[in-house]
Amino acid sequence: MKPVNFDYARPSEVASAIRYLAQDGVSAKIIAGGQSLGPMLNMRLVQPDLIVDITAIEELRSVQDRSDAIVIGACVSHSDIEDRRVPDVTRGAMASVASGIAYRAVRNRGTIGGSLTHADPSADWISILAALGADVTLNGSGGSRTIAVENYMVGALEADIAQSELLVSITVPKLSASARWGYYKSCRKTGEFAHAIGAFLTDPDRGVSRAVIGATETRPFVMTDAAALIGDGRNPERVFDQDAVGRLCESLGMTDPIDRQTHVVALRRAIERAH
């Protein structure tokens, strides 16, 4: 199938993009890398009147290095992060996860903001950025707001974004030298979407201990104080209580034992691979 006819705009500023999105009576859709939206248009799962292409907005491709965090524009691509054109403040976590997303052709075009907004539970950025404690910033006709990554995704394929809003940036805290992270994606072939994701971060100098069970049927489950589960990060594999995590998964609605076990093992492997 082919998309329905639509108008097309390619603004060069965020304010101009917001004006397009906020027009009364026009169903507008943003396109960034087009890797998820393209197929949805072709299958007519979305039928917008207007496509707003945000790839000419320089601000959305920029990166700001702050003292405690890095602010990554929404249109930075997976391969920009994989190739470390974005300074690494996560002790290699983001570059490593980026390299496992799909295939190079997808990574060249797909963007971090597009991935988060598409809100596929099996996608990689939502889980690792939730583990890293990142925030997203949205601009819209009503102003700007910043929320935690895990709250941005409200359910499968559903993000907390209004029609007139645009995701502009992702703020990722800098890890301290003592931080350790782990990520494990269970999938049959490299480059596929995950069946289960485990992610964790322990950063004792900042008092941070987070764990994520991702690729569930909905948004990832984020433990913001995972010290009991992973200890102080020095020997987390010794502390990890597989049965407790299994019970946790069950309480999250994972009734299928194989699915549950896949998620438990994903988190255990993330912890075993701690850097």
Ligand SMILES: Cc1cc2nc3c(=O)[nH]c(=O)nc-3n(C[C@H](O)[C@H](O)[C@H](O)COP(=O)(O)OP(=O)(O)OC[C@H]3O[C@@H](n4cnc5c(N)ncnc54)[C@H](O)[C@@H]3O)c2cc1C
């Ligand atoms: C074959 C294939 C394999 C893949 N495998 C994986 C994988 O293993 N792991 C993984 O994580 N992902 C995977 N993906 C998805 C890929 O990472 C996409 O890049 C991503 O899902 C969407 O990013 P995009 O920039 O292409 O967004 P688009 O397709 O352009 O847009 C996606 C959605 O986000 C909205 N949007 C985009 N940018 C913004 C913004 N700044 N503000 C507000 N709304 C916005 C669009 O309106 C649309 O609704 C795969 C994709 C393909 C085609």
